[in-house]
Amino acid sequence: MGTVSFMGLKLSQSELATTFMEPLIKGLLTRFTGVRTDFGTTTALPGLVGDTKNAQQLRKDAALGALRQVVTAVTQGQQTISAGGAQLQVAKTQLLATESSARALGFDVLPNGVVRVSQAQRAYCRARWDHGGEGLLRMFEAWAAQYTAQMNGTLAQASTVDSQIATALVSLATQYLSKLFEDKPEKLATPTIPTTPQTPPSNTTPFVPGGLPGGTGTTPLPAGGTDTALTGAGTGTALAGAGALGGAGALGAGSAGAGLGGAGLGAAAAGVAAGMAGTAGAGVLGVGVGAGGAVAAGAGRGFGGVGMMPMGAGAHGGAGQGQGEHATGDWLVDDGDAWDPGDAPEGVIA
């Protein structure tokens, strides 16, 4: 499942999942229930007795069971979509708040979610270069980086929720609906695993710049961090893992980065989970600004990507070795003749 882009989230209308889809699906479920009741009443056939009645009852139960599976799947699907849509709506609100805050201070916000110092800000700093303008520009750049990091964190959250919706729906289809196509519908099982997305940790407070410009951070968070809620392969963690909602690779895509850490002057250490695509590898030292603690949530989101590089390298190495064996093995054919040095191809010392 792909990641959610800045514009994708900004232009989304995930609230429709709640305001439109929910009543639509609930209405459908009500009518399904009516059909089920009607079918049950119609097929009661009290005049039947004995084996005929038993056979009829089995068929009736099978059909009712199948419809119940559909109703259950649709009900859970609706809950999944509503919960996921609400979470995406929160993420969108947060993204818009961050963007609005950045624009209010004169920053440029690019369509890919990157915040940068605007020409007007640069001109302002240049005009005061000898009177603190240089420091001011550094401060602006630091703020821009913080804004960008916060946007990326929000987008990472949205991507996770979005992936969870997809995973949950696939799980529902597999658990409830695929059984309907088996040969013995009367033996339908009753799955019990819930598939509603969990609530991810959320950094709900938009970054608010403040304080004096700080230097480069000296206390980067360890790559991968310890945020098990985002990285664990486990059981009941909020966003990831191989649990009910999971898919062990749910967070792998686009989250290969390491931590963007920073410690600001006069502020607590503020780890910002950059964790976005293209930053695989070691940590990137960020810049801490006064109130940077507001964007500390989500540290260690890039954990999944760290292990990918060795895997890729190993695969490549294996392929190379295989080709080599093939190239030199062609002349080693068991033709039944005794070995003769002349059998060796050119370049092979016999």
Add this chain to the structure above:
Amino acid sequence: MSIPDRPDRFGADLPEMEGAAKRVDDLGTHLSTELYPAILPGVESVVRVNRGLPGFSSMADFFDAAVRAAVDQVAGDFAAQAGSIKHGAATFQATDDGLRAQAARISDGVRPTAGPEVA
């Protein structure tokens, strides 16, 4: 559907079974051709305006493919049930006709003929 164990009751059950078969058939058709498809345009529209959320496209797959196939399957079950009931009704009808014919033959066979006591 087999002949009921108590053939003496089929006469009363026949109209009920025929009605039930038609009703069940109608329910299945309604389910798959009207009731469920009615929500699909709404689902599609929500997915369309949320193109930027890749997970939402799976919602279309879920409703338009998985649930739809399941609903069609249920409708198929209903149709099979209706067919089964129809078959049972036809069997009842055939049995009924046979028994009536047999009864008529027996009735004809024992019909009193002219005899001394009649005369």
